Amino acid sequence: MNIPIDEQRNTLNALANQGVQHFPVVREVVADFETPLSCYAKVASGPYSYLLESANQGGEKWSRYSMIGLPARRVYKIRGQTLSIEEAGENIESRELIDPFQFVSDTQAKYSYPIIEGYPQFTGGLVGYFGYDTVRYVEPRLANSTPPETIDTPDILLMLSEDVIVFDNVKGKVQLITHVSDLSDDQFLQAELRLDAMQGAMLRPLPKHLVEPSISPAMHESDFQSSYGQAQFLNDVEAIKEYVAAGDTMQVILSQRLRCRIEAHPLTLYRALRALNPSPYMYFMDLDDFAIVSSSPEILARLEDGEVTVRPLAGTRRRGRTREEDEEMEAELRSDPKEIAEHLMLIDLGRNDVGRIAEAGSVTVSDMMTIERYAHVMHIASHVTGRLKSGLTAVDVLKATLPVGTLSGAPKVRALEIIDEFEPVKRGIFGGAVGYLSWQGSMDTAIAIRTAIVKDGWLNVQAGAGIVADSVPELEWMETLNKARSIMRAAAIAESGLQFVATPENPRENQSASGSTAPSIGSPSESELES
Structure with missing residues (x-):
């Protein structure tokens, strides 16, 4: 449903009285000519953005909701015990962490708010990955046995995802979501402008290279x-x-x-x-100097x-x-x-x-x-x-x-x-x-x-x-x-x-559409979907 902005402000005021300091603002629009992929390519494509999709068993039906994250304003990268915080492509803070997992938990809590009736179930969060080697933070026997690094990606990378599009594949609608840090008129004006920009971007043509x-x-x-x-x-x-x-x-x-x-x-x-x-879990993440495709x-x-x-x-x-x-x-x-x-x-x-x-x-x-x-x-x-x-x-x-x-x-x-x-x-x-x-x-x-x-x-x-x-x-x-x-x-x-x-x-x-022959690497085998 499309909740009027004044009604949203009343709801968020009640949350502010409970100590919440991070507030979602939502707008619903019709997007029945779009797909999650086209919407991502037109609106969100760029460093520190993502597309999350899902298909059922057999791949015969796409799940109802897809999530699109616009480029994040803040990114947390952890290598070993070293935290780097980036904003607008610049490193604004670096420090050593005693417990990287505790830092992530504290950050999630800092921006948390309860489920709000009428809002999408997913309105953003910390989006990214925890690498295999993060087990070394909790298993002392593994702390000093790390094999050589050859790709050079952080052990943990999380985007502070505040500008989000939730795509309803059944109704052909999207919910545009942004966040404000207080309930002032200026903050809501800026939020409305960001939502206008998201909605306008959906009217762009698709990038030619795609x-x-x-x-x-x-x-x-x-x-x-x-x-x-x-x-x-x-x-x-x-x-x-x-x-x-x-x-x-x-x-x-x-x-x-x-x-x-x-x-x-x-x-x-x-x-x-x-x-x-x-x-069931399909995701594309543009993480600036590398991408995850899965x-x-x-x-x-x-x-x-x-x-x-x-x-x-x-x-x-x-x-x-x-x-x-x-x-x-x-x-x-x-x-x-x-x-x-x-x-x-x-x-x-x-x-x-x-x-x-x-x-x-x-x-x-x-x-x-x-x-x-x-x-x-x-x-x-x-x-x-x-x-x-x-x-x-x-x-x-x-x-x-x-x-x-x-x-x-x-x-x-x-x-x-x-x-x-x-x-x-x-x-x-x-x-x-x-x-x-x-x-x-x-x-x-x-x-x-x-x-x-x-x-x-x-x-x-x-x-x-x-x-x-x-x-x-x-x-x-x-x-x-x-x-x-x-x-x-x-x-x-x-x-x-x-x-x-x-x-x-x-x-x-x-046979391609033009009748030419494309290269073959072979067919999927019965084991290729396992680990």
Whole structure:
């Protein structure tokens, strides 16, 4: 609904009397000719902006709401213990932090306000990521074992997102949101001007470089360089199997990073990926000197109305070409003892993680071992929930769950130590949490898998395989390639000017609109949507 400005002021005055110092101002407009992607490209595109989208299982239907963040006025970057605060591209403050997680929690609280009736559920917040290596803030055994950094991205990057567009894909309307720091006439005048500018920007034409993406030289899988090298990876798999045989660990997720030069605009890469593999967590973030492009199938952790949710995904088969074959693949997955054992282990890990911050007796497992179908694969999934203990926050949920078992192994801390022993480069964003902490105290984050980091003309993608007692090293190497292939294939599509490439199953895909042939990197495999 469109709430008159005077009515909004009355509501916000009541909040001010409760001590709130940060206030949203909202305007609803019709946008039935727009899509979230076109709206982002016209209104928000620029450093420290984002687009958050979601598709249901199977990628057949987009979720109702998409969130668009206009360039943030303030950005928090944390490397190790060092905080840098930027405004308008300038560093305005740098200092050392004793506890980076506490700083994030305090910042969320500083700008918080309660849910307001009639306003969108999401009105902004701290949006960005917590890298895999933030686990070192809470696990002393890992503090001094960080592998070398090769991409050079912050461990934590959060945008102070105050100018937001919430896109209603069902009604064809958008809610434009900005914020004021007090309820003076001048502040509301400035807010109205910002909302006018957002609304006016929606009338702009789309940028030509996005409407007509350039065509670059063909990209092939052989163009990607590994951080590892196959021989060393195979040797390390054997070494980890010795740890498993000795009872030192049960499973370790060993990963490799692949990188390749790319000329396509990162948003063009996102367009290719969202068309190729729509997933529950799709996000594009322009973070000035690098971009995150992702289509993640897996939640890391969610906090909503005091309930914590994690949802382990483990156990995978490809989708069938017919309904009958699809059902056969499901039956095969359900009867595979190795897949079932791995999933049960991850349920236990999820229950343990949630149990650390949940009220006693509140942790439950529901929808246990159901089959979730996505565009190219099906997974075994379970739903673990618990009521958050009084006095804890969304940041406590992150500390308890990051990184999840599907990106680490079991027992978790020992698996993390073994990962540090063998992997040649710092994981960085891969395996971390990407999403938001809202001003109302909620949180929604995805695991940073099926994720590309584009920086300095390089595309970086990382993928892992779960090493257990009976792992075959060559197959684990192939699994990491298969899991990275959705990003590699999307990159080939982007480089070809969004001409969709062929797959062995459907050779007709290789014909572009002009009848020319686009390069092929291969079809998605049954494992590529996992970690």
